[in-house]
Amino acid sequence: MSSGRCAACRYxxxxxxxxxxxxxxFPSNNPQRFASVHRIxxxxxxxxxxxxxxxxxxxxxxxxLYFEAQCRLEDPVYGCVGLxxxxxxxxxxxxxxxxxxxxxxxxMKSQTQHPQTQPFRAISxxxxxxxxxxxxxxxxxxxxxxxxxxx
Amino acid sequence: xxxxxxxxxxxxxxxxxxxxxxxxxxxxxxFPPEExxxxxNVHKIxxxxxxxxxxxxxxxxxxxxxxxxxxxxAEARVRDPVYGCVGAxxxxxRQVQRLQKELDAANADLIRYACNDIPTGLPxxxxxxxxxPPLTPRNRLAEFNRRVGNEGGxxxxxxxxxxxxxxxxxASSGDMNDGDGEGGM
Numbered sequence: 001m002s003s004g005r006c007a008a009c010r011y012x013x014x015x016x017x018x019x020x021x022x023x024x025x026f027p028s029n030n031p032q033r034f035a036s037v038h039r040i041x042x043x044x045x046x047x048x049x050x051x052x053x054x055x056x057x058x059x060x061x062x063x064x065l066y067f068e069a070q071c072r073l074e075d076p077v078y079g080c081v082g083l084x085x086x087x088x089x090x091x092x093x094x095x096x097x098x099x100x101x102x103x104x105x106x107x108m109k110s111q112t113q114h115p116q117t118q119p120f121r122a123i124s125x126x127x128x129x130x131x132x133x134x135x136x137x138x139x140x141x142x143x144x145x146x147x148x149x150x151x
Numbered sequence: 152x153x154x155x156x157x158x159x160x161x162x163x164x165x166x167x168x169x170x171x172x173x174x175x176x177x178x179x180x181x182f183p184p185e186e187x188x189x190x191x192n193v194h195k196i197x198x199x200x201x202x203x204x205x206x207x208x209x210x211x212x213x214x215x216x217x218x219x220x221x222x223x224x225a226e227a228r229v230r231d232p233v234y235g236c237v238g239a240x241x242x243x244x245r246q247v248q249r250l251q252k253e254l255d256a257a258n259a260d261l262i263r264y265a266c267n268d269i270p271t272g273l274p275x276x277x278x279x280x281x282x283x284p285p286l287t288p289r290n291r292l293a294e295f296n297r298r299v300g301n302e303g304g305x306x307x308x309x310x311x312x313x314x315x316x317x318x319x320x321x322a323s324s325g326d327m328n329d330g331d332g333e334g335g336m
Contacts, residue, residue, distance in 0.1 A: 040197065040201065041196065041198070042197075045197065049196075049228075057233045064233065067237050068224060068228075068235060068237060072205075076208060076209060077209065077213045078220045080240060081223050081224060084239055084243060090247050091243065091246050094251065098250060098254050101254065101258060104261055105261050105264060108265065109264065112264060
């Protein structure tokens with residue numbers, strides 16, 4: 001048994017030639033890496049994918065294939081698309097929080113600059129900002145601020 | 152979810168694979184003949200037999216979402232053979248980090264105004280927002296990003312509108328019964 005086989009050739013029980021396309025990216029010290037990729041994509045698909053790429057891009061391609069394979073093994077229904085969803089939700093949540101916070105800052109700023117101004121004017125100025133940004137959550141926060149006597 | 156059988160037009164999978172589309176074809180509900188490209192991409196990246204195995208390991212009500220996510224990943228990989236979906240993930244994560252910084256700065260400003268302080272010199276308050284980085288493959292993604300390197304925020308076209316919506320929770324949805332993976336084909 002050759003001790004020089006890459007993880008792929010060892011898994012596939014074949015001889016690992018010098019020009020094995022998989023060996024640089026699936027070293028023998030990490031058999032689980034190829035096992036994951038093989039389970040999701042299959043050896044021939046991985047080989048075809050890498051063969052179509054210039055050599056200097058293959059390492060990153062192999063890494064991304066491994067990442068996606070791991071995501072799919074952990075979540076067989078959504079794979080890494082689940083992660084995309086999660087990130088999009090986080091972005092939406094962060095944007096909403098940012099809008100709310102910026103609206104609160106606008107109110108405080110106008111209070112600081114015009115302490116004698118009617119509170120309602122400050123609100124209407126900020127409402128314009130909110131209308132432009134069209135965020136329902138921020139509007140809700142504003143009406144809460146008014147009703148709670150914050151302004 | 153379109154259904155197809157040998158009595159109607161064969162599904163896109165059987166058409167591409169040039170075989171008879173039998174009743175009970177595992178692909179037929181998810182690869183209608185009107186959307187040939189969907190199966191072309193999935194077959195190109197994953198292979199029909201791998202998809203069959205994946206679907207056979209899932210409950211029937213999970214399969215549609217699984218096929219749609221596989222189709223999304225396959226399309227992303229066809230468009231970007233090097234990074235596939237990971238390119239989109241990296242881009243989105245940078246957006247989250249940018250927004251986190253903006254939110255921290257905004258919260259710091261808010262505190263300054265709330266304290267009626269002159270807006271100079273107060274240390275920035277960080278980590279005051281509730282945005283948390285993604286949990287499950289976080290370490291792996293961080294490692295991947297270190298390897299790939301940050302190329303700076305730029306425009307990244309997500310592979311396309313996700314074709315479906317479904318309730319999401321942070322827990323993995325991979326609770327599956329293993330119906331033994333008899334080839335459904």
